[in-house]
Amino acid sequence: MKIAPSILAADFAALGEDIARVEAAGADQLHVDVMDGHFVPNLSIGPPVIEAIKKRTALPLDVHLMIEEPGRYIETYVRAGADLLTIHVETCTHLQRTLVQIREAGARPGVALNPSTSPNVLEYVLDDLALILVMSVNPGFGGQAFIPTAYAKLHHVRTLIANRAILASVDGGVGLANAAALARAGADVLVAGSAIFGAKDPGEAVRALRSASEVAK
Numbered sequence: 231m232k233i234a235p236s237i238l239a240a241d242f243a244a245l246g247e248d249i250a251r252v253e254a255a256g257a258d259q260l261h262v263d264v265m266d267g268h269f270v271p272n273l274s275i276g277p278p279v280i281e282a283i284k285k286r287t288a289l290p291l292d293v294h295l296m297i298e299e300p301g302r303y304i305e306t307y308v309r310a311g312a313d314l315l316t317i318h319v320e321t322c323t324h325l326q327r328t329l330v331q332i333r334e335a336g337a338r339p340g341v342a343l344n345p346s347t348s349p350n351v352l353e354y355v356l357d358d359l360a361l362i363l364v365m366s367v368n369p370g371f372g373g374q375a376f377i378p379t380a381y382a383k384l385h386h387v388r389t390l391i392a393n394r395a396i397l398a399s400v401d402g403g404v405g406l407a408n409a410a411a412l413a414r415a416g417a418d419v420l421v422a423g424s425a426i427f428g429a430k431d432p433g434e435a436v437r438a439l440r441s442a443s444e445v446a447k
Contacts, residue, residue, distance in 0.1 A: 231443040232258035232419040233436050234292055236401070237283070238274060238372045239423030246286050248427060255433030256440070259290040259314070261401065261421045263369075264307070266297035269321055270370035277310035284311030292316060292361075292421075294342060294401070296369050301328045308335040316340035316363050319351055329358040340399070344368065345377050349386045359396050361419070362387050367402030372423045376403025381415045388416030409442040417443075 235257050240248040249260065262283065265274040284291060293312035297303065300317040301324075307315055315337040322328050325341070332339035340361030341352060345368055352362065364387060366380035380400060387398050397418040404412065405425035412420060422439060429435035 231413060231417070231440060232397070233440050233443075234259045234261040234399070234419050234421045235426045235432070235436065236261040236263060236372070236421050236423035237427075238263045239427040241427070245283070248432060249283065249287050249289075251431075251433045252426060252436050253287055253289055255436040257289060257436050258419075259292050260287065261423075262291055262293045262312075264293060264295050264297060265370065269298045269318065270296045272370045277306055280307065280310040280312065290314060292340070292399075294340075294363065295321075296342075297321065301331060304328070304331050304337075305335050308332070308337045312337050314338045314340055314361060316342050316361060318342045318344065318369075319347060320344055325351075326355050326358060329355060333358070340397075342369075342401075343383070345379065349383060349390055352390060356390060356394060356396065359394075361397045361399055362391070363399045363401055363421075364417075365402055366400055366404065369402075373428075374403055376408055381411060384412065384415035384417055404439075406438060406442050409439050410445060413443040 235252045265272045267273045290313040292314040294316045329339040338360035342363040367374035399419035401421035404422040426435045
């Protein structure tokens with residue numbers, strides 16, 4: 231199980247320190263949410279902050295683009311430091327083309343699915359994917375309640391992946407209460423924001439989340 235702390239919930243006044251704590255605790259990658267105020271009703275960080283984060287950590291950056299027309303910005307975010315670039319299927323008219331664009335720019339391509347979006351839309355692009363992100367909340371804000379239909383969707387995603395080298399990730403309302411069930415449903419990556427950075431000790435929260443999920447595996 232990979233643990234991916236979501237920096238949206240970190241203390242941005244002490245971001246370097248928060249990142250250092252979760253890295254020392256064994257986090258596998260950092261999840262970085264980019265929001266444009268159009269596709270989702272919120273604004274977050276952009277390339278300059280990602281560049282700064284990249285200089286402070288050896289962890290891979292999973293940059294999640296919750297933006298309209300992501301194809302226009304692929305090279306910008308890869309240059310900024312994205313190792314894995316996840317786009318929303320709902321924003322892409324030509325999804326396969328955009329996935330190829332991500333790989334050609336030097337990052338691994340991922341696709342996120344909103345709670346109401348069926349995994350079946352990925353049937354013909356599976357061989358272009360490195361990651362499928364199941365959104366277990368409607369994107370835009372941290373701290374939302376987990377939507378239970380994500381369990382069935384993860385099972386569906388796991389069936390689609392079959393033997394391909396694609397990671398199944400889940401983001402939204404992830405914490406100790408559901409880590410084991412998400413692992414049993416087929417998740418390979420747990421993205422957690424408030425459950426980690428809202429804890430008194432973010433490092434201990436990373437270790438506890440991994441322990442809970444790996445017992446289930």
